[in-house]
Amino acid sequence: MNNTKDRVVMDKRAIKRTVSRIVNEILERNKGASDLVIIGVRTRGVYLAERILKLIKKLEGVEPPLGTLDITLYRDDLRRKTEWPKVKKTEIKFSVEDKIVILVDDVIYTGRTTRAALEEIMDFGRPASIQLAVLVDRGHRELPIQPDYAGCTIDTLSKEKVRVHLKENDGNDEVTVLQG
Amino acid sequence: MDFNRRHILGLEELSAEEITLILDTAESMKEVSKRDVKKVPALRGVTVCNLFYEPSTRTRSSFEIAEKRLSADVLNFTLSHSSVSKGETLLDTARNLEAMGASVIVIRHPMSGAPWLLAKELDSSIINAGDGSHEHPSQALLDLFTIREIKGNIEGLKVLVVGDILHSRVARSNIWGLLKLGAEVRVAGPPTLIPSHIENINVKTYYNLEDAVKGVDVVIMLRIQMERQDSEFFPSLREYARFYGLKREKLKLAAKDVVVMHPGPINRGIELSSDIADDAGSVILDQVSNGIAVRMAMFYLVASGGGNS
Known part of the structure; x- marks a missing residue:
């Protein structure tokens, strides 16, 4: 925490502006919100998805359905037994059939979480398209997956950690890069 | 908390925290059974063998559905069709299944303690599906x-x-x-x-x-x-x-x-x-229907969590 080399890359106001920009891009590209459904990836993607939903409602007067995704059962490293992931609940109580799915996560890194999320969404039906929105793109992709909406792109070393704090879960809004 | 067991043999040896973790995990598993595609890839590539030395329809079917919903490969061994009727010992049968690649063995046996014997002698994860008048x-x-x-x-x-x-x-x-x-x-x-x-x-x-x-x-x-x-x-x-x-x-x-x-x-x-x-x-x-979710949780916890090292 007190390491002087840790750097804050986004503060509360920057996060607010960024989320609002992402929402505007989503609405612009999809010409409104009529066919949208929003799905947040646990844990912090869910809070970002809620914020995005709130803004869409404010701007467009419509409220797309909101779902949460727990990708644990779709991970590609389950059998390596390196860590023990607790399974939480996926909740998608609406049809994704022919909808535009806005998939929301806090950070994109290797792309493996997104790969798992795509597979899981497909098990719920055949959406018209899936678009990925992230707050932070930190590079180092291991799969050919790119976000459609990226809040901020930062250069990191693999050994560094990107820590996203959101008020709903962590008490404050902040994105920090921690030295490895 | 972590689940550090390779086997689930009985409730006597589980702690309250472990039991609660299984029940919590089962809640997430229950959601899978409500989807259109009732299948997740968590146990892809894992071979599970159901080794039943007593007749059972519902327990065995419930285990089998749980295995399939987790994408495991399933092998069924029942009393009447197996080499048991040719006099092979339990341990020899189980070792053969292991040699065929089964890494989780679900066993029901009329003798109390049979699952513990397998747990001691084999490398596979063992799940007790009922042993004698002991545990289920x-x-x-x-x-x-x-x-x-x-x-x-x-x-x-x-x-x-x-x-x-x-x-x-x-x-x-x-x-x-x-x-x-x-x-x-x-x-x-x-x-x-x-x-x-x-x-x-x-x-x-x-x-x-x-x-x-x-x-x-x-x-x-x-x-x-x-x-x-x-x-x-x-x-x-x-x-x-x-x-x-x-x-x-x-x-x-x-x-x-x-x-x-x-x-x-x-x-x-x-x-x-x-x-x-x-x-x-x-x-x-x-x-x-809860039985399927609970059994999925048991498989998930022994196959992916279990401190195998």
Whole structure:
């Protein structure tokens, strides 16, 4: 925490502006919100998805359905037994059939979480398209997956950690890069 | 907390935290069964063998569905078709299955302790699907899951188990689980079918069903095993039904929102009067669908979590 080399890359106001920009891009590209459904990836993607939903409602007067995704059962490293992931609940109580799915996560890194999320969404039906929105793109992709909406792109070393704090879960809004 | 077990053999050896973790995981698994595509890739590439030395339809089917919903490859070995009938020992059979690539073995066996033998001798994960009159952890876990789902919590509940406690592995596993999660456990049945010294683990014994049922929140009725009815534990089925069968007027003595459960198959008119069996029907069917979720949780925890190192 007190390491002087840790750097804050986004503060509360920057996060607010960024989320609002992402929402505007989503609405612009999809010409409104009529066919949208929003799905947040646990844990912090869910809070970002809620914020995005709130803004869409404010701007467009419509409220797309909101779902949460727990990708644990779709991970590609389950059998390596390196860590023990607790399974939480996926909740998608609406049809994704022919909808535009806005998939929301806090950070994109290797792309493996997104790969798992795509597979899981497909098990719920055949959406018209899936678009990925992230707050932070930190590079180092291991799969050919790119976000459609990226809040901020930062250069990191693999050994560094990107820590996203959101008020709903962590008490404050902040994105920090921690030295490895 | 982490789940550091490679096997799930019985509830006696599980901690309250481990039991709660299995139930929490089962809640997530239950959601999978509500999807259009009822399948997740978690156990892709894992071979699970169901090794059943006793006839069983519902338990084996429930395990098999759980395995398939997790994308495991499933191998079924049942008594009549296997080399068991050619005289091969349990251990030799199991070693063969392991050599074929099974990394999880689900075993049901008439001898108490058989799953522990496999756990000691093999590298595979072992799940006990019922051993003799000892333990039946998946049934107890699904009962606990169902109770928790209906009542919200298990701690402080008064739970009565009725019937052949002496021979029942369902009763044994349930009693351990309920006690660990903080329920008050009562048992009722003919004196010949209640194990001696059961009070030593803090279980209250009743020989009179009316007394036992007073104020209870949950009644778990055990199946009278018709195949054992000619042995001399009670004079006749009719007499048993009269004294220990659950009928409307007896059930009125229980708490207003009492839940009646039965592991199935029900002998109507013996353990449960037909009207109670009909009323309890939905809970009993809940037990069946919860069984799949609980078994998925057991597989997930032993196959991906279990401190295998």
